[in-house]
Amino acid sequence: MDVSLPKGTRDFLPIEVARRRWMFGIIEEVFRTYGYVPIETPVFENLSTLTGKYGEEGDRLLFKILNNGDYLSKSDEEAFQKKDSNKFTSSISKRGLRYDLTVPFARYVVMHRNDIHLPFKRYQIQPVWRADRPQKGRYQEFYQCDVDVVGSKSLSYEAELIQIYDQVFAALNIPVVIRINHRQLLYGIAEHAGVAEKWIDMTMAIDKLDKIGEEGVRKEMSERGFASEAQDKIFYLLRQKDLLALKNILGKGSEDTKSIEELGKVFQYLKGLVLNNKIEFDITLARGIGYYTGCIFEVNGIDADMGSLGGGGRYDNLTGVFGWPDVPGVGVSFGAERIYDVLEAKGLFPSHVQAGPKIMMAAFDEASHQYAFRCVTALRRAGISSDLYPEPGKIKKQLKYASDIGCTYVGIVGETEMQKEVVMLKNLTSGEQEELLIEDVIRLLKE
RNA sequence: GUGGUUGUAGCUCAGUUGGUUAGAGCGCUAGAUUGUGGUUCUAGAGGUCGUGGGUUCGAGACCCUCCUACCACCCCA
Secondary structure (H helix, E strand, O other): OOOOOOOOOOOHHHHHHHHHHHHHHHHHEHHHHHOOOEEEOOOOEHHHHHHHOHHHHHHOOOOOOOOOOOOOOOOOOOHOOOOOOOOHHHHHEEEEEEOHHHHHHHHHHHOOOOOOOOOOEEEEEEEOOOOEEEEEEEEOEEEEEEEEEEOOOOOOHHHHHHHHHHHHHHHHOOOEEEEEEEEEHHHHHHHHHOHHHHHHHHHHHHHHHHHHHHHHHHHHHOOOOOOOHHHHHHHHHHHOOOOOHHHHHHHOOOOOHHHHHHHHHHHHOOOOOOOOOEEEEEOOOOOOOOOOOOOOEEEEEEEOOOEEEEEEEEEOOOOOHHHOOOOOEEEEEHHHHHHHHHHHHOOOOOOOOOOOOEEEEEOHHHHHHHHHHHHHHHHOOOOOOEEEEEOOOHHHHEEEHHHHHOEEEEEOOHHHHHHOOOOOEEEOOOEEEEOOOHEEEEEEEEH
């Protein structure tokens, strides 16, 4: 029997689950504080809901579910003969695992349009699947934490989402920089450089700026047919760090001043607020995802070499493909797996986040084991997660076990304790111990 | 999907141009210690060298297949 895991998947140990839940708990708490409500959607969707939404690349990375029953008799033999994988696949697979949470959310909004109320603020923390080639921090099964609001154009939501980012990363103790840009501003740059029709190509090239530098971006632009004159204009604009300077260059009745005004308004909302992290306008921020139309965001750890820890943006028409046009929205996503890796690498998990019970009772002999059983019962009735070592005997062994499973306290009892009706409470972290009545132990651990 | 690197004990890794019985540290188990884990000392257990094939008198080492992790693309969290 070959014992292994499918590529790109992981098991989690008890301590890892405890830490992940702590992390998700903080994220969720902030979401709720800002008035977002949780929804859930199925792990698989109709393939027709998913295909074509993520581009050609995305379709390739979709996990497809083989139809049940005698799927071959209903398969498209012609497509099979012609080796047309796409067509053949759709004849033997009608469902697929979700690739992200955004498209299922769009489907959800359309299907439940009579039950939800706009603006609708939802969050969703669930796993998604991609048949991508795994790398460090990249898995085939991973969690996404999305917060979106649909049905409003108010820029106060942009400001709110920035606050959410700020608050979550502050609570997790990860210093970050939150960058913001605007899709229409990028379009304006392309327009100004006379390459408006190729603005998507331009955006994708700019997106790599911090990675491959100006030389690399210029090279890529040349390959995509950008004249060097246009490139010069683009880079001249990209060097403008200030919104006002850009406005003076681009402005003069152009459409693009709108994006600059919008960015200005978002900063206006944030003005005077106490924030924990740096928020900066970054004209070179591009982000690949096609459906963004307004402000775009990205979060990076300040000294974490881990890529982006989250991103998002505004879209005008999320639900259009499902038949409900012109529903605007804005949302951001947290890269849970990467955030976990950063927390792990920097040792930022609090010591109270433990997998084991809070206290384990240990007894020296049969008689005190009976007494310990009554103690653990009292602890459990008080709602304290507690355990009793199954056999009395060597304390060394029992202490080691308690320490191994991530217990914080051990309650040691023997003849002496039983007679005095106390428990020798030992703190495994500090090593200190004291005799306490069981009621006092309960009081102490309840805090 | 393209190109590359990698895999030896539970973990991190040695292992000489291919040559007898494959090693170390950590961890694990037991004891030193019959009322105290995380420190110390002693002893012990643990490996079909990722998989399947090939070359060779002989393969952990060389060649090919597949699998895995990782890296660079693509794309992305």
